[in-house]
Amino acid sequence: MRYDVVIAGAGPVGLLLACELGQAGCSVLVLEQAASPESPLKRLPFGLRGLNAPTLEALDRRGLLDAVAAGQVLKPEKGPPPPGTAHWLSQPRRLGGHFAGIPFALDNVDSGRWPWRLPTPVGTQMAVELQALEAVLAERAQVLGVVILRGAGVQDVRSGTDQVQVEAGGQSFRGRWLVGCDGGRSTVRKQCGFTFAGTDPEFTGHSLSAELEDPTVLSPGRHITAQGMCNFNPPGTIALADFDGGAGHRQPLDRDTAQALLRRISGRDATITTLHLAATWTDGARQAIAYRRGRVLLAGDAAHVHSPLGGQGLNLGLGDAMNLGWKLAAVVRGDADEALLDTYQAERHPIGARVLEWSRAQVALMRPGAGSRALAAIVADLAEARDGATYLAERVWGVGQQLDLGQAHPLVGRSTPDFLLADGRRMGELLRAGQAVLLVFDAAIPCSEAADIERTRILWIEQPAVDSLGLSALLVRPDGNVAWASDGADATGLAQAVRQWGCPVGREAIA
Known part of the structure; x- marks a missing residue:
């Protein structure tokens, strides 16, 4: 069988794209390397993700927001956040987010700077569990007729003039189009010769779930030390940044090694009695120069990678899916020329580049050294000012995002206001x-x-x-x-x- 679109990767980006195409009546196959959608890294605490305004609006516009909100991590009626939740989320003062761990307060944000944002039940932030989000998207995709094949990672791609042939899980599949949503180490991107340009990592990030002999040895929250950064969320969730140039990425980490690393970075004599889970990541920031080559396109981490600082990566990828989905569907159905796909690159690439710069700027504040500490102190002062907090909110929440569609009207290229019509519809x-x-x-x-x-x-x-x-x-x-x-x-x-x-x-x- 030949599908209209084959998608590599059943993460949130691939699944949302599949929903968009399935709703448009396209035949869609999603190929996923992992045999099971479940993973400890997708559950709390490591699976905590923050959704921003463009993402929440997208989910609302497709009728998915209520299902996603039902599983959100932090609700006003739930009281304190669960153990392991980011420390800045549990502060007594209501905070709107952070930049390199430097928080800004909601009462400092001037929402009057965004006159196009009308009153709406859709918020600007929501904390969710990655596995729960994927479950909602997978269920919707399957209702729309999307085929999801797990345990079938892409192994080989051959792109022709009118179709793409994909080898995955020992089988061969054909599609008119292929979209790589298969992560930062994307096989589709590598197989199809996309140039992935950017900057090498400065540090290795280590996420640990552990039991500590005495948790009070570590101070809660994020702390920049002489050796890097230690972020402790009691009772045993720890994030470390070791400025080793990324040398520790994907290296095995046992209890003794993790304990030595924790003591060196934190400067505290902490003892790990049990190491439950460990994962690594880096601040390497790269972006595909082109998001399309012939009949192959990229979205999400396959198109751009950066550190998870500030939680922008998932939202960036979901924005890719919303932008590409209706355009690719229109081309598949013959309602639009392939030139419409060029607007995907033109609109999303600049937004991706801005997020990479946002990530690099946060790394600059985290580097050990007096210069970075002085710069961080200035940013902290700015975050306390009304203009500074409003600027940070605009970037973190995504409310200032605007596409260049070549028209002068100030609303063109922005997310539509949530107009309330006379008949009661939003x-x-x-x-x-x-x-x-x-x-x-x-x-x-x-x-x-x-x-x-x-x-x-x-x-x-x-x-x-x-x-x-x-x-x-x-x-x-x-x-x-x-x-x-x-x-x-x-x-x-x-x-x-x-x-x-x-x-x-x-x-x-x-x-």
Whole structure:
């Protein structure tokens, strides 16, 4: 059987992409190397992940947010966070996030700087368990007809002019398109000759789950030491950064070695009685120069890797999936030319580059030495200031993200505000079918320029909103980004925007 799209990797990025394609009616095969979706590294404490505003909005727009929220780690009614939760999340003052362990407070954040963000039930942050998130996405993908084959890691790829042949798990599969979502050591990326450029690691990160003879020997929280960084979350979750140039990555770590490492980095005489789990990572930051080569594309960690500092990697990858999904579906269905896929690279590559720089900047604050400590003190002062906290929130929460779509209107390229219509529907609900949406708030606006639009092609709604932000009309792409907007009686450019961004990919329109 030949599939429309073969996806390598059943992590969150591959699964969300599969959901997007499956909803559009594409035949999708997901190949996953691991035989089981379960892993200790995907469960708490190591499996703790933070979802930001673009991710939460994406999940809401596909009707997945309630299921994901049901398993969130931190809820107001739950009281204290579970053992092992990041120390900054358990502080008495409400914090909005951190930069290299330097926190910023919610009461310092000026949300008035983002006038396009309307009141919405969708938040800006949520802590979830990776395994629970994957379970929600896998269930939705299978409901949509996606085939998930586990224990079948990609071994060989041969790309032709009209299809890609993939060898995996001792079997051969064919697809019109192949998307590598198979992680930082992506076989698809290596097999298909993508250039992966960037910077080498400065440190090896060690994540440990251990029992300590006396946990009070270590101070909770993140501490920069003469040898690196030690982050202790009682009773036994430890993260260490050893500035060894990445030499310790993927090296075996037994109890004695882990104890020696902990004592050297922390400067404390801590004793590990039992080592339950150990994993390593680095701050190496690399990005594929191109996200597409012929019929092969990359998304998630296969396209970009960096340190997990600040929790941006998962959100970056899920953003890739939302951006690519509707575009690839439109090409598969013949609704758009392959040139539409070039916009995936143009839109997502700059965002990935910014996240890599964000990660590198945090590493600079963590380096042992007086210069880094002085710089960190200045950043801490800025984080206490209203402007500084607001800037950090904008970056950490992702609320300032804007694509360059070549139009001057300040809302174009941003995530659409969650407009509340007169009939009670929210904007997030209107995007559930994965269609583009044209909202006309002012019936007097001349939409005749877009008269060639078939009303079954996009969701066309003409009614006022509780707060239209002064807009008369706007076109929202299937991924929730504003493609065109007018705050007057001028509809110039609407027809062109519809032709470029209004591809019909939903299975059915919302009545």
